[in-house]
Amino acid sequence: MFLIKSFPSVKQLSHLTSLRVRLTVGIAAMSILGLSGVVTGICWQMQSILVVTHKNNTRYIAGRFPSDVEIYSDMVSLEEGTQRAIDNLSNPQTLLWVKGPQGEILAQSEALKMGMRGKNLVSLTDIPPQPELQRINNRYWLLCATKLVVKGVHLGEFYIAQDITKDQTMFLSIMSSLLLVGLIVTILMTAAIAWYIQNALQPLKRMSQTTKDISPETLGKVQIELENAPSEVKELAQTLQTTLTDLSHAWEDQRQLVSNVSHELRTPLTVVSGYLQSTLRRGNNLTDIQREALETASSEAERTIQLLQDLLDLARAENGRMYFHLETVVLNELLTEIEGMVDQYPTPVKISLPDQLVKIKGDKNRLKQVFLNLVDNAVKYSHSSEPILLKLSQEKQQANIQVCDRGVGIPLTHQTRIFERFYRVDEARSRNIGGTGLGLSIVKTLVEGMEGTIKVISQPNQGTTFTILFPVS
Numbered sequence: 422m423f424l425i426k427s428f429p430s431v432k433q434l435s436h437l438t439s440l441r442v443r444l445t446v447g448i449a450a451m452s453i454l455g456l457s458g459v460v461t462g463i464c465w466q467m468q469s470i471l472v473v474t475h476k477n478n479t480r481y482i483a484g485r486f487p488s489d490v491e492i493y494s495d496m497v498s499l500e501e502g503t504q505r506a507i508d509n510l511s512n513p514q515t516l517l518w519v520k521g522p523q524g525e526i527l528a529q530s531e532a533l534k535m536g537m538r539g540k541n542l543v544s545l546t547d548i549p550p551q552p553e554l555q556r557i558n559n560r561y562w563l564l565c566a567t568k569l570v571v572k573g574v575h576l577g578e579f580y581i582a583q584d585i586t587k588d589q590t591m592f593l594s595i596m597s598s599l600l601l602v603g604l605i606v607t608i609l610m611t612a613a614i615a616w617y618i619q620n621a622l623q624p625l626k627r628m629s630q631t632t633k634d635i636s637p638e639t640l641g642k643v644q645i646e647l648e649n650a651p652s653e654v655k656e657l658a659q660t661l662q663t664t665l666t667d668l669s670h671a672w673e674d675q676r677q678l679v680s681n682v683s684h685e686l687r688t689p690l691t692v693v694s695g696y697l698q699s700t701l702r703r704g705n706n707l708t709d710i711q712r713e714a715l716e717t718a719s720s721e722a723e724r725t726i727q728l729l730q731d732l733l734d735l736a737r738a739e740n741g742r743m744y745f746h747l748e749t750v751v752l753n754e755l756l757t758e759i760e761g762m763v764d765q766y767p768t769p770v771k772i773s774l775p776d777q778l779v780k781i782k783g784d785k786n787r788l789k790q791v792f793l794n795l796v797d798n799a800v801k802y803s804h805s806s807e808p809i810l811l812k813l814s815q816e817k818q819q820a821n822i823q824v825c826d827r828g829v830g831i832p833l834t835h836q837t838r839i840f841e842r843f844y845r846v847d848e849a850r851s852r853n854i855g856g857t858g859l860g861l862s863i864v865k866t867l868v869e870g871m872e873g874t875i876k877v878i879s880q881p882n883q884g885t886t887f888t889i890l891f892p893v894s
Contacts, residue, residue: 440625444618449611456610460603464596471592475563475585476552482510482517482581483567490571499571504528514584518543519569521577542582554585561589624650628658635665690729694722734863745784745871749894752779752813752820759792759811768800773812779820780894783871791867794860795824795887802885803828815893822889831879839877840865 486506493502507517511530516539518529532538540558548566555562562582569579624647631645643665645658697719701712753774763770792811799809807827814821831839842862868875868889879885 441615441618441622445611445615448614448618449607452610452614453607456603456607460599464599467592467595471585471588472554472563475583475588478515479552479563479565479581479583482515483565483579486510486517486579487569487571490569490576494571499576500527503569503576513538516542516582516584518580519577520580522575527577538584539582543580548580552581552583554589560584560586562586621651624654624658628654628661632661632665690722690726694719694726697722734866745787747782747784747871749780750783750785750788752781752822755785755788756792756811756813756822759789759796762789762793763796763800766796766800768803769808770796770800771808771810773810775814777815779813779815781820781891782894783873783891787867787871791864791889792822792824794864798860799824799826799828799885799887802826807884818893820891820893822891823886824889825884825886827884830881830883831877831885832881836877836879840875 489506489509490499490503493505496502497505503519507519507528507530511517511532513532516530516533518533519527520543521527526543529543530539533543539562542557542562545557545564548564550566552563552565555564561584563585564583565581567579567581569576627647628645631643635643643662645662645665647655647658650658697715701707701715701719704712704715707715756772756774760770760772796809796811803809803826810823810825812823812825814823840861842859865875871891873889873891875887875889877885877887
């Protein structure tokens with residue numbers, strides 16, 4: 422049997438390290454320490470007052486007792502005088518006794534004689550000379566032992582036991598109540614602190630929500646407005662707003678530059694490509710080296726023209742100037758047509774179609790461009806012996822088109838970026854394979870322009886599956 426240990430997720434850890442949690446824990450900890458110090462100080466002071474009062478009473482008895490014995494012994498015998506002094510100073514809470522030099526009991530309180538209270542007290546031998554609190558038989562006693570000297574004669578040891586159980590129990594009860602009140606106050610204080618900090622951080626949370634879904638297309642539309650926010654947060658929001666505005670202008674300038682450069686370069690490159698192809702067709706007297714050089718130049722010119730066309734398509738899409746000729750498209754027929762168009766590929770392409778016709782609203786030419794781009798991408802990154810599968814199905818009100826290969830696959834860390842412009846998973850391999858690096862970006866733009874969605878599932882060395890979903894017509 423295997424035990425699987427679960428670890429906290431990244432999201433849970435991020436919550437634990439958030440500013441709100443840190444502030445709440447920090448302030449609550451300081452408050453708890455302060456409150457604990459106050460409660461501890463109060464308890465210690467009360468204990469000191471309680472014990473000191475009884476200790477002073479014990480010292481008073483210890484200091485008075487020899488003189489009382491001396492007074493009584495002038496009228497009666499020393500032993501009887503000692504007993505009378507004990508009877509005079511004894512009360513239900515104060516027990517006294519005297520032991521002779523040999524440890525024999527010379528006199529003791531009536532309660533001790535009758536065994537009503539203070540059992541085992543007289544048998545104690547280790548009693549300090551200064552009043553000390555001890556717990557005996559579940560009761561709290563303040564014990565003290567002093568030498569008894571009367572008229573210069575050492576009679577033995579004088580013992581005092583003061584029962585302060587009632588006062589000590591009351592003190593412990595008060596201390597428990599204080600601790601309970603302190604705990605309740607701490608909980609309420611922590612809740613109040615958490616609520617206050619959460620409200621104080623609301624402006625930052627609103628800023629986070631406002632900027633969470635910012636994209637290059639929405640940079641110029643974002644407005645960060647905070648009311649009742651601290652001046653520092655407002656200053657941060659203003660700085661962020663200025664930064665977003667500057668980024669929006671820079672992004673717009675960049676898009677305009679790409680569009681203009683692509684448009685201006687496409688025409689002369691088309692002319693150059695035409696002349697190169699014409700020279701190749703008519704150049705019967707070209708040497709092999711000359712023909713190879715012209716073929717390379719023509720191929721690079723065609724590749725550059727295609728790159729410029731892709732950039733123009735993306736620029737039109739971003740500017741809202743890419744138009745789609747929407748019509749009812751039967752995907753079964755379109756994919757069959759695609760299969761015939763890719764016969765020249767070295768890797769075989771197989772299609773899987775359902776029995777019923779699957780129809781969507783879309784631009785037929787743009788759809789061809791999407792599927793041909795995906796198939797071309799699959800062929801480039803697949804082994805020639807493994808066929809490419811083009812599968813069509815209908816799930817509820819959605820048309821599902823999958824392009825599957827068994828090629829090199831895409832690592833998980835790269836899957837979120839493959840639809841970015843010019844992004845390459847493996848630059849060295851991509852240079853050998855060719856392509857502009859804009860194919861998947863154009864595919865995503867075209868699919869979303871026709872109200873569809875595209876996603877990818879891939880594992881290294883096991884293949885990649887692109888899934889496109891369109892609403893059924």
